Amino acid sequence: MTDTPLFAAREPVFPRKVQGTFRRLKWIVMILTLGIYYLTPWIRWDRGPNLPDQAVLVDLAGRRFYFFWIEIWPHEFYFVAGLLIMAGLGLFLFTSALGRVWCGYTCPQTVWTDLFIATERWIEGDRNARVRLWKAKWDARKIRLRLTKYLVWALIGMATGGAWVFYFADAPALARDLVAGQAQPVAYITIAVLTFTTVLMGGIAREQVCIYMCPWPRIQGAMMDEGTLTVGYRDWRGEPRGKKHENAEGDCIDCMACVNVCPMGIDIREGQQLACITCALCIDACDDVMDKIGKPRGLIDYLALSDAPPADDTTQRAAVVPLGVTNKADSVSVPVGGAPAPAPNAGPAPIITTAARDWQPQPVWKHILRPRTIVYTVLWGAIGLALLFALFIRPEIDMTVAAVRNPQFVTLSDGSIRNAYDIRLRNKHGEARDFHVSLTSDATLRIGLEGRDDLTVPVPPDSTLLQRVYVTARPDDAAATEERTDLRFWVEDLISGERTYGDSQFFGKEPE
Numbered sequence: 001m002t003d004t005p006l007f008a009a010r011e012p013v014f015p016r017k018v019q020g021t022f023r024r025l026k027w028i029v030m031i032l033t034l035g036i037y038y039l040t041p042w043i044r045w046d047r048g049p050n051l052p053d054q055a056v057l058v059d060l061a062g063r064r065f066y067f068f069w070i071e072i073w074p075h076e077f078y079f080v081a082g083l084l085i086m087a088g089l090g091l092f093l094f095t096s097a098l099g100r101v102w103c104g105y106t107c108p109q110t111v112w113t114d115l116f117i118a119t120e121r122w123i124e125g126d127r128n129a130r131v132r133l134w135k136a137k138w139d140a141r142k143i144r145l146r147l148t149k150y151l152v153w154a155l156i157g158m159a160t161g162g163a164w165v166f167y168f169a170d171a172p173a174l175a176r177d178l179v180a181g182q183a184q185p186v187a188y189i190t191i192a193v194l195t196f197t198t199v200l201m202g203g204i205a206r207e208q209v210c211i212y213m214c215p216w217p218r219i220q221g222a223m224m225d226e227g228t229l230t231v232g233y234r235d236w237r238g239e240p241r242g243k244k245h246e247n248a249e250g251d252c253i254d255c256m257a258c259v260n261v262c263p264m265g266i267d268i269r270e271g272q273q274l275a276c277i278t279c280a281l282c283i284d285a286c287d288d289v290m291d292k293i294g295k296p297r298g299l300i301d302y303l304a305l306s307d308a309p310p311a312d313d314t315t316q317r318a319a320v321v322p323l324g325v326t327n328k329a330d331s332v333s334v335p336v337g338g339a340p341a342p343a344p345n346a347g348p349a350p351i352i353t354t355a356a357r358d359w360q361p362q363p364v365w366k367h368i369l370r371p372r373t374i375v376y377t378v379l380w381g382a383i384g385l386a387l388l389f390a391l392f393i394r395p396e397i398d399m400t401v402a403a404v405r406n407p408q409f410v411t412l413s414d415g416s417i418r419n420a421y422d423i424r425l426r427n428k429h430g431e432a433r434d435f436h437v438s439l440t441s442d443a444t445l446r447i448g449l450e451g452r453d454d455l456t457v458p459v460p461p462d463s464t465l466l467q468r469v470y471v472t473a474r475p476d477d478a479a480a481t482e483e484r485t486d487l488r489f490w491v492e493d494l495i496s497g498e499r500t501y502g503d504s505q506f507f508g509k510e511p512e
């Protein structure tokens with residue numbers, strides 16, 4: 001049994017501003033992802049008359065999903081299922097190659113938290129100023145700064161909720177209605193709920209969501225292995241840590257820059273932690289420090305467990321190459337076989353061994369191109385190709401048949417046996433089409449349409465139509481006394497000549 005509590009009260013985190021390669025990459029990803037999210041509903045796409053001109057639209061009333069030139073009907077939900085499977089496999093692929101790269105760069109929680117921290121820094125100042133403000137007594141300045149911050153956060157949250165509702169209706173028309181106060185109540189309620197939850201999750205709860213609410217960190221642990229690249233600290237190079245005057249031998253000068261920039265408030269030098277979202281900001285912070293003290297970059301870096309220097313029977317010193325960086329390293333300390341890092345300033349200077357000095361980490365491509373990642377890529381590509389193939393061969397007309405089995409058949413006054421069927425006809429064209437309905441069977445059967453003199457059904461553009469169909473066997477036809485007779489309904493578009501079919505069965509009256 002351990003006395004470790006399951007929940008610790010939140011210690012506020014005040015991440016310091018940092019600059020560098022990964023910070024720039026995160027800005028680019030943030031602009032791209034938020035830009036796509038906020039702007040997509042405003043893109044127009046001409047589908048012709050009678051159809052919405054919004055490029056991406058979830059039309060709940062029309063039971064349709066529009067994505068540029070693709071139109072998904074409810075019975076084609078397998079496309080959405082396929083895309084979800086591809087998204088899952090994509091996550092497996094990226095996680096096995098690059099660890100929690102989704103969490104660090106593209107997860108909405110990370111992106112919005114990053115945005116909220118940036119606006120907080122803009123309004124309240126960098127880390128030290130924010131710490132001072134947090135400790136300060138409430139006065140006019142503190143109230144003004146806090147109110148300004150929450151107002152800006154609320155506007156961001158409102159834009160987030162607003163963008164969401166625009167995916168479900170014509171965006172310009174809905175925007176006008178929202179401003180005029182004439183939109184549906186559900187639109188206002190959705191925006192209010194999303195404004196509140198965005199501010200709560202991204203602005204206030206922040207890292208608590210990742211640590212306590214999100215199941216993904218636990219799942220990802222199972223997808224990573226010793227070959228996975230993730231953000232880590234080269235303890236064999238950094239330890240024993242300490243300031244120069246403390247006679248430390250490792251490259252880490254214990255400046256805490258990596259801890260101060262961490263949005264999760266953790267110390268990566270303590271090893272891999274569930275809270276680490278691998279945002280890589282600590283890499284930028286430490287690289288900056290290494291530049292200033294004239295040491296090679298990469299003390300904190302993307303690295304894999306399998307990249308530990310060779311085990312030896314003594315503590316060693318080795319030349320370590322940061323992944324993808326030219327080796328300019330001085331000698332550094334290496335704990336044996338991945339053993340815990342020595343305590344800061346512990347022990348005498350370690351010994352250099354030839355094996356450790358010659359040791360080089362695997363190149364990055366070897367971590368990415370592994371049997372496991374290749375299998376994921378092949379599966380991902382195969383599903384993608386299958387979906388594309390299904391998309392291009394799907395017909396513009398479609399039908400489903402449902403036999404009416406209550407009752408199974410009726411006996412007409414002349415002794416004929418009649419079965420009824422409901423046929424749902426789908427016209428995916430932008431104009432009305434006449435569909436001709438017929439049937440084929442080994443037995444002799446007659447077909448008729450309820451409410452129509454002939455076998456032609458006009459179906460309006462881009463819609464479905466339910467048609468009751470009757471099939472009859474005369475008393476002397478074999479099907480009248482057969483328990484079941486197979487039959488196939490055909491539907492033909494009289495303009496394009498496209499055909500499709502659906503199978504069913506005819507139930508006869510067994511002889512007594």
Ligand code: SF4
Binds near residue numbers: 256257269
């Ligand atoms: S930023 Fe680098 S040098 Fe500074 S404490 Fe972190 S690991 Fe050590």
Ligand code: SF4
Binds near residue numbers: 258266267268276279
């Ligand atoms: S330890 Fe580094 S990579 Fe992990 S969350 Fe903190 S700053 Fe990001």
